Amino acid sequence: MSALPRTMKGVVLSAPYEISVQDQPVPSIQEEGDVIVRVHVAGLCGSDLHFYRGTEMTEFSPFIMGHEAVGEVVEVGSGVTKWHKGDIVISPFSLSCGDCFYCKRNYTARCTSATLLGSPTYPGAQAEYLRVAMADASLFAMPPDLPKELGLMLADILPTGYSTAYNARRLADEEESPVSVGVEKTSSDPLVKKGVCVVVGCGPVGLCAITSATTMFEKVFATDLQTHRLQSAKKHGAIALPLDQLRPALLEATGNRGADAALELVGHEGALITAIDLVRPYGVISVGGVHSKPVNISGDDLYGKKAIV
Numbered sequence: 001m002s003a004l005p006r007t008m009k010g011v012v013l014s015a016p017y018e019i020s021v022q023d024q025p026v027p028s029i030q031e032e033g034d035v036i037v038r039v040h041v042a043g044l045c046g047s048d049l050h051f052y053r054g055t056e057m058t059e060f061s062p063f064i065m066g067h068e069a070v071g072e073v074v075e076v077g078s079g080v081t082k083w084h085k086g087d088i089v090i091s092p093f094s095l096s097c098g099d100c101f102y103c104k105r106n107y108t109a110r111c112t113s114a115t116l117l118g119s120p121t122y123p124g125a126q127a128e129y130l131r132v133a134m135a136d137a138s139l140f141a142m143p144p145d146l147p148k149e150l151g152l153m154l155a156d157i158l159p160t161g162y163s164t165a166y167n168a169r170r171l172a173d174e175e176e177s178p179v180s181v182g183v184e185k186t187s188s189d190p191l192v193k194k195g196v197c198v199v200v201g202c203g204p205v206g207l208c209a210i211t212s213a214t215t216m217f218e219k220v221f222a223t224d225l226q227t228h229r230l231q232s233a234k235k236h237g238a239i240a241l242p243l244d245q246l247r248p249a250l251l252e253a254t255g256n257r258g259a260d261a262a263l264e265l266v267g268h269e270g271a272l273i274t275a276i277d278l279v280r281p282y283g284v285i286s287v288g289g290v291h292s293k294p295v296n297i298s299g300d301d302l303y304g305k306k307a308i309v
Contacts, residue, residue, distance in 0.1 A: 004075065007024065008026045009021055009023065009128055011064060011127065012024065013051055013062065014062045016053060016054030017053070019052065026129050027123065027129055027131035029076075029131075030131065031079075032077045032079030034077040034080070034131055034135060035073050035077060035132050035139070036130070037071040037074065037089060037130045037132055038072045039130050040069075040071045040072065040088075041151075041152050042127075043066065043067070043069070043155060043157070044066070045068060045157070046290070047067065051118075052065075055293070060120065063120050064118065065124045065126045066117065066126030067094075067118035067119070068091065068092060068157075069130055069155065070091070070151045072087070072089075076135075077135070081136055082139075088148075089142055090139065090140040091132050091138065092140070092156060093116065093118075095111075095114065095117065095122075095134050096109075096134060096138055098111075098137025099137070100113065103137065115133060161205050161206070161207070161209035161211070161212050161265070161288065164205075164263050165209050165217075165263060166216065167286045168213075168261035168284045168285075169195075169213075169261065171261075171286070172195055172260055172261050172283075193216060193218050195218060195260035196217060196260050196261075197217040197260065198222065198246070198261075198262050198263070198278050199223075199262075199263045200262060200263065200275050202224035202229040202233040206224070207232055207233065209263050210222055210233055211236045213238075214236070214237035214238070220237060220238045221240075221250055221259065222238035223240065223241060223242065243274065257280040258280035258283060259278050260284065261283060261284040262279040262286070263288065264288065267289030268289065271289060272295060273301070277301075
């Protein structure tokens with residue numbers, strides 16, 4: 001394989017609302033665990049909008065955007081054992097070491113060495129080439145029979161929706177069986193659908209959460225202030241209703257208790273308050289929305305939680 005070029009095209013955010021395609025240096029191996037990936041497809045995530053609008057930064061320096069990609073490995077660091085030139089890989093939004101306290105418990109997003117692609121501290125994937133640190137733990141093999149555009153869904157949006165639903169189900173199981181707290185499930189444990197779940201927010205990640213939740217809960221409700229999204233939510237398997245209609249339907253389905261689990265996929269104070277309101281006492285709230293602003297929650301709504309009325 002020929003040497004990599006010296007420069008590449010990259011999508012650079014120079015300041016809030018200022019974005020352009022610029023010539024940028026092609027990344028090189030910096031640490032022994034790095035690989036260089038030639039990007040085939042890259043995602044445009046809702047989280048990119050937080051940077052674009054300037055809501056997540058107090059200081060700003062230009063950077064290449066994008067934190068999910070599918071591409072081909074073209075350079076490999078000396079410490080990399082899992083990947084080779086020519087491998088087609090999926091790069092998720094958060095790079096992780098695979099060996100710290102959190103990684104060993106599958107909480108890789110809280111890795112003590114975690115790095116967010118496409119941020120002021122790390123150049124992103126909306127470019128011709130991408131450096132991926134800690135590649136052995138961070139990258140995933142691209143299924144050979146899957147279109148790359150669908151493989152891109154596995155880099156962020158689908159696993160975010162899935163993990164929001166899975167975490168709710170896992171915590172709900174522990175609430176039902178206190179003696180099992182701290183006992184890890186094995187891959188052979190059957191996942192029997194049970195309980196009632198409600199999804200607040202039916203955007204793209206919300207739809208992925210709905211699809212995932214239908215494999216874990218007996219009944220999945222969903223709501224969104226944008227009523228045109230409810231049709232898509234229904235196609236994904238939810239009982240999708242405007243909030244004023246969802247309340248009585250949820251009460252009827254749960255014996256006036258409220259949902260066993262509420263999944264919040266908006267990242268807005270109002271959506272979180274709605275999730276708290278719809279979940280039953282001792283229920284589970286799993287948040288997948290990115291909250292970039294302060295959230296004001298009534299302590300009484302948490303401490304004195306009652307069934308919805």
